[in-house]
Amino acid sequence: xxxxxxxxxxxFRKEGQNVTLSCEQNLNHDAMYWYRQxxxxxxxxxxxxxxxxxxxxxxxxxxxxxxxxxxxxxxxTVTSAQKNPTAFYLCASTTSGGVKEQxxxxxxxxxxx
Amino acid sequence: xENVEQHPSTLSVQEGDSAVIKCTYSDSxxxxxxxxxxxxxxxxxxxxxxxxxxxxxxxxRIAVTLNKTxxxxxxxxxxxxxxxSAVYFCAASTTSYDKVIFGPGTSLSVIP
Numbered sequence: 001x002x003x004x005x006x007x008x009x010x011x012f013r014k015e016g017q018n019v020t021l022s023c024e025q026n027l028n029h030d031a032m033y034w035y036r037q038x039x040x041x042x043x044x045x046x047x048x049x050x051x052x053x054x055x056x057x058x059x060x061x062x063x064x065x066x067x068x069x070x071x072x073x074x075x076x077t078v079t080s081a082q083k084n085p086t087a088f089y090l091c092a093s094t095t096s097g098g099v100k101e102q103x104x105x106x107x108x109x110x111x112x113x
Numbered sequence: 114x115e116n117v118e119q120h121p122s123t124l125s126v127q128e129g130d131s132a133v134i135k136c137t138y139s140d141s142x143x144x145x146x147x148x149x150x151x152x153x154x155x156x157x158x159x160x161x162x163x164x165x166x167x168x169x170x171x172x173x174r175i176a177v178t179l180n181k182t183x184x185x186x187x188x189x190x191x192x193x194x195x196x197x198s199a200v201y202f203c204a205a206s207t208t209s210y211d212k213v214i215f216g217p218g219t220s221l222s223v224i225p
Contacts, residue, residue: 006156031211042202042217043157050211058212090156094213099145099164100206102213104156 003027004105006091011110013078013085021076021108023091031094032074033102036060036087043090049074078110086112115140117205119216127224132190134219136203139184143205146179146186147213151200161188193223 004025013019025032034046045058049068063082068074074093078085091105116139126132138146144165149157163170163177163186170177176189186205190197203216 004156033213040220043215045212048211056211088154098208100208100213101145101147101159101162102204102206103159104149107154107156109154 004091004093004103006089006105006108008108009106011108013110013112015112016080018077018079019085019110021078021089021091021110023074023076023105024072025074025091025093025105026072027093027095027103028071029093029103030071030096031100032068033092033094034058034064034066034074034076035090035092037090037107038087046076046089085110115143115205115210115212115214117203117214117216119203119219121219122217123220123222125222125224126193128193128195130193132193132197132221132223134188134201134203134221135185136187136205136216137183137185138205138214140205140207140210140214141184142207142209143184143214144208145206146177147204147206148175148177148188149202149204151202151218153199157202190221193221195223195225197221198223 007022033048035043047066049055065077094100094102147162151157179186206213
């Protein structure tokens, strides 16, 4: 059953701690994305990666870091430098070539205590 | 830069009525226009999409129309049901551009 998985579903973090959100896809997509969504708001792009070992900053990359060591995986680290990290984080991947059909994971809700 | 506007931001309709959400895009090179439905606490789900070589596409109670000249596209939901209540996002992308540009979303409430 193909799809995108994100874990954990809920995550709690103390101020000053780094935390890593997992995103895995078995759709054989080359491109993967991380978005942040605040309550009642739209999607803001954090980072994206078009290919393994390469990634680019999105609109709100400050305080976040990513890696892309495998095609299937695109973990996001929320660092202590992110001043307001409490949000809903969505991972997505996109079909390769031609039009970019983008599919989303179920999301991770991060709460900073 | 590329931008997608979406209206209205909130929409309430009576069950059984139709709902229409409209979007405009700025990049004339855009050639793919998906629509997503996001239920509370879940990731957005692709519900329908349209490509630039098509003017209209329908899937049961949902239809999308595209006017490339005016750079407008719309989502039409007929015979609305309470389970249609969600946030809907339109988006636009091009073959040559890395990103998908999303509209700000429309919160649809269907009143039983």
